[in-house]
Amino acid sequence: MMEQDLHGKRLDDLDPGDLVKSCKYIEMGSCFSLEGIRPCVHGTIHSRVLVTAEEIRTGAATYDMVVQRRKNLFAALNGLADGLTDPCATCAHLKQVKYKDVNFEYVGGEPLPAGLNIQHYTECNQRCSYCDYAQKDRMFKVQYNMLGYLDLFRKVGKLRGNNWIDFSGGEPAIFPEFPTILRYLLDNKMGTVVVYSNALLFSQTIYDALKENRIILVTSLDTGMASSYKKLRGGSFFPKVIRNLIRYRNSGTKQLWLKYVVTELNRTEDDLWSFVLAMLALRPDRLLICPDFPYTAPEVPAETTKFVARLWYILEKLTGITPLDYVSEFGDPLWLKYHASLKQALDEVYQKKPLGDECKIEKLAFPPPAFAPSPLHRRVIAAKRRVWGSDLRKRILPVGSAGEARARQAWRRTFGRLFSE
Numbered sequence: 001m002m003e004q005d006l007h008g009k010r011l012d013d014l015d016p017g018d019l020v021k022s023c024k025y026i027e028m029g030s031c032f033s034l035e036g037i038r039p040c041v042h043g044t045i046h047s048r049v050l051v052t053a054e055e056i057r058t059g060a061a062t063y064d065m066v067v068q069r070r071k072n073l074f075a076a077l078n079g080l081a082d083g084l085t086d087p088c089a090t091c092a093h094l095k096q097v098k099y100k101d102v103n104f105e106y107v108g109g110e111p112l113p114a115g116l117n118i119q120h121y122t123e124c125n126q127r128c129s130y131c132d133y134a135q136k137d138r139m140f141k142v143q144y145n146m147l148g149y150l151d152l153f154r155k156v157g158k159l160r161g162n163n164w165i166d167f168s169g170g171e172p173a174i175f176p177e178f179p180t181i182l183r184y185l186l187d188n189k190m191g192t193v194v195v196y197s198n199a200l201l202f203s204q205t206i207y208d209a210l211k212e213n214r215i216i217l218v219t220s221l222d223t224g225m226a227s228s229y230k231k232l233r234g235g236s237f238f239p240k241v242i243r244n245l246i247r248y249r250n251s252g253t254k255q256l257w258l259k260y261v262v263t264e265l266n267r268t269e270d271d272l273w274s275f276v277l278a279m280l281a282l283r284p285d286r287l288l289i290c291p292d293f294p295y296t297a298p299e300v301p302a303e304t305t306k307f308v309a310r311l312w313y314i315l316e317k318l319t320g321i322t323p324l325d326y327v328s329e330f331g332d333p334l335w336l337k338y339h340a341s342l343k344q345a346l347d348e349v350y351q352k353k354p355l356g357d358e359c360k361i362e363k364l365a366f367p368p369p370a371f372a373p374s375p376l377h378r379r380v381i382a383a384k385r386r387v388w389g390s391d392l393r394k395r396i397l398p399v400g401s402a403g404e405a406r407a408r409q410a411w412r413r414t415f416g417r418l419f420s421e
């Protein structure tokens with residue numbers, strides 16, 4: 001589509017058929033940052049604050065105000081009014097569309113990655129080397145009531161579902177409002193909720209939601225070695241994190257996702273291979289790979305891109321899971337450059353095949369149980385459990401009694417040989 005010259009027009013002069021530049025994040029996104037509500041947060045890129053934390057805290061924010069602020073940014077981007085436009089002006093998410101297809105009235109309605117992003121607190125129980133908040137000592141408690149903001153839209157019937165909601169922070173498991181906010185998102189059927197927890201603190205709320213497959217849990221593990229984990233996270237937390245991940249795994253969820261953030265501290269073969277083996281044990285449902293965000297550097301280092309490609313290839317080969325690129329939807333030029341370099345690095349590694357052709361063990365990675373019990377076997381075991389768990393048995397053969405020990409032994413020597421559990 002040719003760019004249309006809107007020179008001399010104001011927002012109110014636009015016709016439905018006019019070609020304009022708009023972004024779904026500006027139209028319907030709401031990212032809850034420390035400073036207030038932004039249309040998006042994409043790694044190093046934070047779009048402008050449309051409603052400040054102070055305006056929400058004092059109750060000055062209204063539905064009409066939010067819609068008007070979105071319109072103001074849109075007008076500035078289209079040269080219809082004055083105003084600051086960075087970083088949107090150079091973002092790949094800014095698309096040419098007909099004005100009739102632009103709508104600023106809603107929160108949500110499409111699963112935009114990082115379009116609803118909860119991080120209006122940054123308090124955490126770890127100090128990651130790659131976390132900008134931790135490194136700058138900007139660990140703050142919750143800054144405002146984000147549900148009050150969502151209620152502005154809910155009360156006028158403009159809160160929509162079908163969203164992709166990133167619940168990050170900070171660490172959700174230590175965030176006192178976490179259960180209340182999660183309940184609100186689920187009760188209002190707002191869409192897919194992705195909880196980013198480091199798993200250092202076991203959360204019953206996370207466990208229960210995982211068990212019912214109501215949330216996706218993403219945990220960055222970044223290595224399979226306790227020593228590297230300590231360097232990356234600022235404490236000897238690794239064994240506890242692994243224990244909690246096993247508990248979450250045992251919830252039976254299909255939504256446990258594990259992540260590798262690649263930094264200059266864990267770009268080693270030891271970290272790579274230990275992580276791959278840990279994945280074979282933990283059996284995540286998805287794998288994510290993310291480069292350390294270059295907050296101060298102009299681009300992602302070439303070494304990181306090369307490492308990501310190699311890790312990607314080996315994970316796919318040995319676990320049978322094709323990893324996801326965590327930053328694939330980031331639209332800033334810095335990230336577009338990374339996407340292109342990663343594609344090239346992946347092409348190269350898949351051409352070279354460092355593991356060789358014979359290394360096709362993905363079928364062994366998650367083997368089916370060696371023994372599949374027959375229906376008769378299952379019925380016998382179920383009957384045995386019923387009898388063993390009955391009050392009558394507990395009266396006749398009390399727990400710990402000699403009679404109970406004899407009965408167990410008799411079972412093992414007879415039927416137990418045929419019908420083991």
Ligand code: SF4
Nearest residue numbers: 023039040088091093
């Ligand atoms: S930075 Fe990009 S994605 Fe974010 S609001 Fe601006 S144009 Fe949209």
